[in-house]
Amino acid sequence: MLRHTLDSYSISATPSLGFLRRPSGSIYSMYEPAIDSNFGDNFKSKLLTECSKIYSKQDLDKISRMMSTWSGRGSLPEQLIGELPITFGCSVTQTVFNSVNVMVGVGVLSMPNTIAQAGWVGMGMLLLFAAMCCYTAYLMKDCFESKETIKSYPDIGEAAFGKYGRLIIAIILYTSLYAYCVEFIILEGDNITSLLPGVSLHLGGLNLDSVHFYAILSAVVMGLTLLVKNARVISLLSATGVVATVMVILCVFWLGTVNVGFHENGPPVKLGGIAFALGVYGFCFSGHCVFPNIYQSMADKTKFTKAMIICFVLCVLMYGVVAIMGFLMFGEQSLSQITLNMPEDAIASKVALNLFVSLTFYTYALLMNPLASAIEELLPTKVANSYWCFIILRVALVASSVCIAFALPFFGLVMALMGSVLCILTSLILPAACFLRIKGSKATPTQIGLSVSIMVLAIICMIVGAYSSLADIANQL
Template identity: 80%
Template structure:
């Protein structure tokens, strides 16, 4: 039988407990507002939607913070290869850069629609499961983890090349083992990266991760300084070089591959209705950063632009040393647990072996971009959206999704074939 006194006590106890938990993270002003809302609540059901919306919108990432986090994810080592894409593909590469940015921004919008279609969808594997069941989740998870492993290989190659540019004369001889500076510094960089696995403090990890945007801005400023003070902007090139378009496509796919983190960024927003706005701003900033380095770097070094612009920089210039030291800052560090340390150290060790076997920074980036990144950033978001929301989607959404899928598949096939052919030729 229903007893009002018992119900009243239940409400009072629940309200007190709720306020006690909320007081741990909310300010006094917000506590007063929340307390008034709870006091007006009647009934034994769930909290009113208005209250939950207020709590959600008050706390979380703003649009500015979301843009910063997203740019930090996407703008990384890919910026170093921007001048080389123009050297390989011609000035048409700038048009391809903008095209990829627009397509990837739209697929981020498609992912947002997938999140909003079902409350249970909160991660990228969730999207795969909602679209294609457990096998969809498994396939996407494999692609994501393979991408992370490939990133480690890229970073080891990057560090070995750049540190050896700073200190090229070092060589190691121990017994019958001889090692040049590139291989030694690659191993040293991998060891340092491995030590970050021992860090358990999430705040330290977040501070290390935040250096990504700072590093990119520093590289941009160093390139500008070199162009205006040391080298000058005097080079030029042809509008189109068809033989290098496939390479450029792979690199651009790599540059805009932040979709595996977008679910976390979306969930962290205070007002998720502004996710699309944040993505538009983010991709516009990425195009600006990538495009600026591409144009300035190519105007400085022209057809001689290497896979990493830092390798073109005059070794005696101060800006060169600053840029080289900047790219050594950790740009992405994953959270870790002691139970996984052995496995992760083994993965780092194996990534060293792969980096030594395939020491082609630009070609490996193009291969990753052509296969893994185009899959995660373009093809999978589009087909999963069609699978999940196809019946509710507009004609425009369906047409754009199908077009992106077709164009991206062609780019993936062409880019993969070109990258693999070039790697085999250089082995």
């Protein structure tokens, strides 16, 4: 998903490790489109450089058309299990909807907290990150147009830095998927406790408070969704992410006007919280893993830049509205998730909590399944095709994500750490670096200057944000 979703509800497109090994008859073959499997699979398993040597120009044109049609029908290439359903020949409106669904998700919950941590300057930082990420999305479009064989984010890494570039990007993307799953465990434990407080479990020497009990219970339920092989069913449910987010924004507005009021205020700048805000904003605009598939799905690819500009404007408006309203409601007391600040007896609070809790159940499988599938590709074919491997691998991944969530139960700080490292890498540093490498001397001075500036600023933000998040996590432990 992310292709269909890196973010959040949506979350992150899953790269392919097929160039390492792709087992024939994988348990996930049911998700793959019905195209000429021999021709298509042979092509996909080759590195870009090898393809240019093996196939003629006519063959490459044929393959390009096949893959374009394939990725446009809604069953996305490779492991993109659970990505958003993108129909063939998307209009600008459909593209904007899909892109917003990718980027606006759980990150919206932390918006008021960023203002509480960094001051009102956080709104300026939100605009800056949106502008930079929008520009790097444009750079990715240029990368796709430079070579017909580039169809995915890992393809960009390979075209720029060879097979190691592809491998590094794949590792970063899959690590992001796993980190999102950890975030969802934390999110479920916190928010279900707000809905149903006072529940605990005492069994022998096992003592679980409400947060830990609900986190485990949620993990069990979400783990069961991993056993649903027709992931498109879950994908369709996850596509309601935009609607859910809009509903949450309306709930926040209702609480502010009817229940709580907008009466809080804060300082313009709080230097100590700027690094935290940087990480959260990096997390909020990390949709670049999905943009390759969204680009391929468009009927008129020349309008991709226009669609991205509209998408980022809408995202800024949605994030900004929640940030301003939430902070004016709760001020310096804004917690890592605005849902934790909401009055427990208000109907709007219950609606918002139920929306996020229910949608997170579906999204978890969309993120974890591609990761499990990638691991299966690295296993011997006989083992990977075993149903016991299918079950044991997913149980192990769910259990490990629960353990990490218990070890690091800090939703906001984990989000900031992810945004500072993984998301800034995938959304700012890697697109700019790959663009400069692929375009070379063909890049204009303006493109070179902006790309280098974004890389330098992003590296600084990554270092500062990662250090601040790790230090805060260490202090909380």
